[in-house]
Amino acid sequence: MNIFWYGFSCIRIETKTAQGDASLVTDPFDAKAGGLKLPRALKTDIGLLSAPVSKETREIFAPAEEGKDVFFIDSAGEFEKSGIFVSGFRAGDDPRTIYMIEAEDIHILYCGALSKPLSDADLEKIENIDILIVPVGGHGVMSGKEAADFANALEPRIVIPVQYHLPGVKEDLDGAEAFIKAMGGKAEEPVAKLKINRKDLPEDTTKIVLLSPAV
16 A cells, blocks of 8 residues: 655555555645645545535546546545445534545544544544544644644554645644654654555554655
């Protein structure tokens, strides 16, 4: 499995399933307004949306294969496409949808632009998360400290922070430093992608993976 980050909460997951190669892309953003680059067309099998978006934003997605359509998921429920399993649910009164994604026997919790930590009741819905993708920049999404507390409650094997300030970003967001410090201050240099399989997941610790925005 390969995981890429375009910036904000836009993630690309590429995986191999029994049905062949498959891809999933989350929450594209307005590149002009946001200040980061985004491909003109995000080719993918699945378009995953944690909140309602405009028709123009949906049109950023393009089919991974000619003659096929993008399969959109934008609500709570259980879905399967191209060997990728997705389960979505709403957290309390937050209008966004949180998704659990399963492929290659790896379980990913994608939180989009979640504004606050989950309640104990919502946390009980989640177990055995291998990779947590969580916003950390504050100002409308979880702060670094809130995101760290959330990650520590879930104990994922890997956590990927998103939705934080980068050079060129026009939105008011904090950097990832507060999150990294609250997690114990351990993070390696950013990498272009996370290449991972089940056997390579950390066993007894939570590893922070910083991704460089793909262009």
